[in-house]
Amino acid sequence: MSLEAQYLANKLAKGFVGTNQIESNSRLCMASAGTGYKLSLGADGPPGSYRDFEKADVFFVIGSNTADCHPILFLRMMDRVKAGAKLIVVDPRRTATAEKADLYLQIKPGTDLALLNGLLHLLHENGHTDPDFIAAHTEGWEAMPGFLAEYPPATVAEITGIPEAGIREAASLIGRAGEWMSLWTMGLNQSTHGTWNTNALVNLHLATGAICRSGSGPFSLTGQPNAMGGREMGYMGPGLPGQRSVLVDEERAFVEELWELPPDTLRKDGVGQGAVEMFQKMADGAIKACWIICTNPVASVANRGTVIEGLEAADFVVTQDVFAETETNTYADVVLPGAMWTETEGVLINSERNLTLASPATDPPGEALADWQIIARVACAMGYEKGFSYESAEDVFEEIKRAWNPKTGWDLRGVTYERLRAGSVQWPAAREEGPDRNPIRYVDRDGELSFPRASGRAVFYARPHIPAAEMPDDDFPFVLNTGRLQHQWHTLTKTGKVARLNKLNPGPFVELHPQDARELGIVDGDAVEVASRRGRAVLPAVVTDRVRPGCCFAPFHWNDLFGDCLSINAVTSDAVDPVSFQPELKVCAVGLAKVSSPRRPCPSPSSRLRSSTCTDH
Ligand SMILES: Nc1nc2c(c(=O)[nH]1)N[C@H]1C(S)=C(S)[C@@H](COP(=O)(O)OP(=O)(O)OC[C@H]3O[C@@H](n4cnc5c(=O)[nH]c(N)nc54)[C@H](O)[C@@H]3O)O[C@H]1N2
Ligand SMILES: Nc1nc2c(c(=O)[nH]1)N[C@H]1C(S)=C(S)[C@@H](COP(=O)(O)OP(=O)(O)OC[C@H]3O[C@@H](n4cnc5c(=O)[nH]c(N)nc54)[C@H](O)[C@@H]3O)O[C@H]1N2
Ligand SMILES: [Mo]
Helix, strand or coil, X not given: CCXXXXXXXXXXXXXXXXXXXXXXXXXHCCHHHXXXXXXXXXXXXXXXXXXXXXXXXXXXXXXXXXXXXXXXXXXXXXXXXXXCCEEEEECCCCCHHHHCXXXXXXXXXXXXXXXXHHHXXXXXXXXXXXXXXXXXXXXXXXXXXXXXXXXXXXXXXXXXXXXXXXXXXXXXXXXXXXXXXXXXXXXXXCCCXXXXXXXXXXXXXXXXXXXXXXXXXXXXXXXCCCHHHHHHHCCCCCEECCCEECCCHHHHHHHHHHCCCCCCCCCCCCCCCCHXXXXXXXXXXXXXXXXXXXXXXXXXXXXXXXXXXXXXXXXXXXXXXXXXXXXXXXXXXXXXXXXXXXXXXXXXXXXXXXXXXXXXXXXXXXXXXXXXXXXXXXXHXXXXXXXXXXXXXXXXXXXXXXXXXXXXXXXXXXXXXXXXXHCCEECCCCCCCCCCCCCCCCECCCCXXXXXXXXXXXXXXXXXXXXXXXCCCCCCCEEEEEECCCCXXXXXXXXXXXXXXHHHCCCCCEEECHHHHHHHCCCCCCEEEEEXXXXXXXXXXXXXXXXXXXXXXXXXXXXXXXXCCXXXXXXXXCCECCCCCCECCCCEEEEEEECCCCCCCCCCCCCCCCCCCCCCC
């Protein structure tokens, strides 16, 4: 969704319908990073920029398959690596990214907190921290040395499965680096302690003073193209535009004024606990109707059985998509035709706060309209003409700019459609005549650093290692990891229609280690049942030592449109992080078994939707 559509969806829900029940796929994606940043630094969003890639001496890539999922950035990083920078990769699966590492740490799934604490233990022990930075710009360090004493290399090696030498080598590379960056994505976020992962990673930067200066900093790679914009528009949970929240009195008052609403219109109650809970509430009958825009939750939400139950129980379901056939549209009473970003105008904001104006390359087909227009028209038809009579996306953007937030530095005041037509602009952008690039946050014009917290200081949080919510046991002895492939995008509504991409990544599979395959009597291509406490999928085996023994991996791209028993989200766990409410999509306990009946070939994409219940194969 464009920034304008995200903004209007939230304005309609919170400002006019009067519900705080709005969620977005960021809850499956960036919620933990966003929540972690807010706690550690005071505001959401990375403090640095892509420019930092050109100055870093060490890249610490953890829980991110950058090569496949952020390929352009990966090439930028590899240019720097070719020039001598060192690349450390932490991932339980030996990905294309890991293949390029100077130091690859094949971590046991879900044990990153132990590693991060263990690295800080060594940085401290080796005298590689920056006491001046700690004293001037942080709080909470006093508690750290005692806490870190619990994470000596031998203990960390035991918990993480990473050899002690590898842990020491990583700490030494980071400690000796002049500038270093950490990059992370879903391997850290999609965890029941995802927020803590961000805190522990930020701790490393605070302790070494490697933050808010060129070439250094914690850098979460955003998933969806405009998911940063969405976070800034407050399109999930308690969010309000300009990095605000309904939970803060002054922020509600500010937005009531912006939206020309009487004081105390916005509710502070009824804020939910994430997307998973929202579907549970639908299943329980507490939520009666929903409008799903630009997301395909029947395929993408953890433990999707709850989503299906919710949609079946709801009185009224509206979906709004650019394609007629999606797993979720099947459950809709009304389907609204959205236009694609290539057919409309709208602003998108990327990981490094960079605003780009998309302009139409072609007209939308049939009755399709830009998402913001559909939302505005529905709002007007509901009687809210006063708040939703916009002539253009640009009108909406001009209103969005008024949500400038001096507290977090969120500032688009200097950005106009006209300026964006000439090129992209990175916020904070206060003035039209200001620079297009504003690469470092929290540093004022005199070079003074102040974090957006009352004390101006960032915080060290001591975050102990705890196991994932669901660990393997006798019934479900394997750990399932899920994620992406280089040539497919999420639920395949777009890439699944491109023959060339389907040739490169033709179908679903489950990877398992040769040792496990031998014990289970499985060879390449065998149909394997992947079953958890919640459901099952049947996928062809790929036997590979890319995964650790005891672990398996399946991409989540293929779902009901492609056949029965393919949806890995019928299997995944919906246990959530108690702080960010982000579900655990990377660790869940499963059983693996060879399916003896001959495997049916995977049908090609077809219009025929299969039943969502997977009974027989
Ligand atoms: N080709 C392609 N690119 C994409 C997308 C796509 O669908 N296709 N989607 C976009 C979106 S929205 C997102 S969010 C990003 C996601 O980008 P990534 O997060 O890089 O991709 P994933 O494959 O979900 O997972 C990343 C890695 O986390 C690892 N991992 C699993 N468990 C753990 C763990 O416990 N610890 C650690 N350290 N690592 C672990 C996995 O093995 C995997 O290699 O990609 C974006 N880019
Ligand atoms: N098992 C497992 N599950 C996961 C993940 C994982 O790693 N493992 N990752 C999670 C993450 S990080 C993410 S971001 C989610 C992604 O999950 P989703 O957002 O549900 O996945 P998409 O396939 O990107 O769905 C986008 C939908 O919007 C439609 N669409 C595209 N463009 C437009 C437009 O301009 N307007 C409208 N109205 N519709 C449009 C598409 O056709 C599609 O139906 O998946 C999550 N689910
Ligand atoms: Mo994502």
